[in-house]
Amino acid sequence: MSATLDDVLGVADQPDLRASMLHLLIDLLRVDTTVGPDIERVRLREEQALDLIAQAAETFLGTWRAIERVPIDPRIESHPYYTPAHYTKTAERPGGLGAAEAYAGRSNLVVRVPGQGRGVVALNAHIDVVAPYIPPRVEGDVVFGRGACDDKGQCVAMLLALYLVEHARWMANLLPPADLIFEFVIDEEPGGNGSLSLALDRRFAFDVMLVLEATTLVVHPGNRGAVWYRLELDGSAAPGLDLVGLATAIVLGLEREGAAIKAESTHLLFPHRPVQTCHGIIGPWGKHPSAVNDHVEFAVTFDDAPDARLLRARVDAAIAAYCAAYGDKTKEADPETGRPKVDHHYDLTVAGRMAHLVVHGKAGHMGAILRCDNAITKAAYVIHALEANPGAGVRALSLDPARPTEPPRSLVLEGGQGFLPTHSLDEITQRLRRAAAAAAEAYCCGRGVAFQPGLVAMSFEKLHNDAFARDPNSPAVRAFVQCVRDVGIPVEEPLRGFDVSCDARIFAREYPHSDIITFGAGALEHAHSAQEQVNLNDLVAAAKAVARFALTYEPRP
Incomplete structure (x- = not known):
């Protein structure tokens, strides 16, 4: 036979x-x-x-x-x-x-x-x-x-x-x-x-x-399509402006624009709308634009020594707001290990007028971001909450805890935006540029600083897939x-x-x-x-x- x-x-x-x-x-x-x-x-x-x-x-x-x-x-x-x-x-x-x-x-x-x-x-x-x-x-x-x-x-x-x-x-x-x-x-x-x-x-x-x-x-x-962005912030265009705070304001602006793109993305082949906004790198933290970031550290210098309990309460409130929007991965079991996907959201150390925060997440491909936890976005919620509170007295932010009183003079962010056949690549890049510029201009306005176009440069020279x-x-x-x-x-x-x-x-x-x-x-x-x-x-x-x-x-x- x-x-x-x-x-x-x-x-x-x-x-x-x-x-x-x-x-x-x-x-x-x-x-x-x-x-x-x-x-x-x-x-x-x-x-x-x-x-x-x-x-x-x-x-x-x-x-x-x-x-x-x-x-x-x-x-x-x-x-x-x-x-x-x-x-x-x-x-x-x-x-x-x-x-x-x-x-x-x-x-x-x-x-x-x-x-x-x-x-x-x-x-x-x-x-x-x-x-x-x-x-x-x-x-x-x-x-x-x-x-x-x-x-x-x-x-x-x-x-x-x-x-x-x-x-x-x-x-x-x-x-x-x-x-x-x-x-x-x-x-x-x-x-x-x-x-x-x-x-x-x-x-x-x-x-x-x-x-x-x-x-x-x-x-x-x-x-689905994807484009990677590179955002370069030049402090010489706005002397004295806190670039870490500016960067996190732009991250939140890109998140809002990504959510708007997702809401518009109705397609028969993509009923689940896999439209992801991913931030992979901020300064020294992160490895790849399309890898969900799982670790960010930053230092905060205050006008006066903060009350550690009050500071922790403010951080907890910011984390709760983040979890309300993205889910709490400390309460989700990792199917591979059975343990929580994220053991705890952050570590906080306070010494005098200085505070050191380590924000934790869960890494993975940006396509799996809903099952992961982005530490950059989470850190942006925390920094925004601290800066938005007049009583917090934030004087300086640094992504280098070894130099907590030296804010960066320039800063680079990299990440990606997913999209469906409902949108063209050109439309997506134009909208991301506008969103980044609008968030930067609003941040400058809130601090009495004139916005200069040279402050923010956004490019898409890496992956750009329809x-x-x-x-x-x-x-x-x-x-x-x-x-x-x-x-x-x-x-x-x-x-x-x-x-x-x-x-x-x-x-x-x-x-x-x-x-x-x-x-x-x-x-x-x-x-x-x-x-x-x-x-x-x-x-x-x-x-x-x-x-x-x-x-x-x-x-x-």
Whole structure:
């Protein structure tokens, strides 16, 4: 009796193969593919990761001829979706490098698998990760480490799907109806320039694409949009103005504008309105624009020594106001640990006229912000409450507790705003600029200081992703949904758009008539967090669904 498709997919459950995939994932996670100004280091680490993937693909296929290193085309610099390589900025080169220099010698990896020629199915995952690097460890079936779910785990799922597709040839005489393209790309996290280079290369045109990201095995035929902001405050434009207080006033202004955008965002594919406002970095606190900040410290200098009990009561009232708006994460259990998501909101130390506050939160990807707790926003509530109380006698605010009486002369904030196809990228950036300027002007007016435009500079040079939505009832989407169900993964209907943005939106723009589906193992709340993780069983399930689709779907019957 000849083997069936189910027999082929069942090979993925064999212990030896699972162990091999686990070892491959660990090897990939050991390679630090965060980006930074040392471009040669970045290039070498990318090559190391791509070498591991290429070696696995060659082993599965029995040949290297289907594997191609595709250099990044510097002409992407002229495309509106190009993101300047901001990570190449240094004191010596404050403008960073242009595309030709930043991407010299760097490449994506593409693996082609010929099918029966009835269309093209493409798959895409990225090898780069956000900072900071976290080395891998394994606990049972769970793999921890930076990139475990975002997105090296997805790369391994693609490779396992490739193995199953190739296994089907000799085990069951099954050949994919469509030709297959497996894309392993660089630079997704900083903005997607690796995928942009492939999207503009029509040699890799496709009928349907699966972009593998951490979706908790949920099928998404659309993505919400996202734009990262950088806000630079220049104290020389308003001598004597407290920049920490100004920054928190702007944070609250951006929160109000984000809430207004969310209220306007009615879309059938996004009934849950995943419109997030995230502040990732303020001064020295924070690591990434789209990572929910979990730790902020600041010092307050008062005119007179404060009453510690009265000060604590004021802080508690501000925290209560924050919790009324965003929820109290000290009362929500972390599903991973069973303990509160946040142990306590803050620590307060008072010494003479000085107070030192440490504000705690829960980190995670901005797409999971409702399940996280942003320490920057929480701190903004506290600082606003202290400054708004005339009796508090706040003289100075500092984000450097070691220099509590020295307010910063300049200050940088970074964060992100999510949006739906109901709004354009241009509209969102214009509204954020207006909101920041209005909040700054109001803050200056309340302190008798003339507002100068040079005080606030807002830019959007980093990630700037449009939202998109595809038909959830198209033949390709319905076929993939059935494949997901057929391998035992439940599918909730109606389908929804993905709560975050990824490289899928690049392909959606360049191939407006092709289906783009986002799917993968792992959860958003783990991506970009200190506890990034993925379950090996989920990676295997994702690979089975992808392989089944690759072995059965005919884009052009």
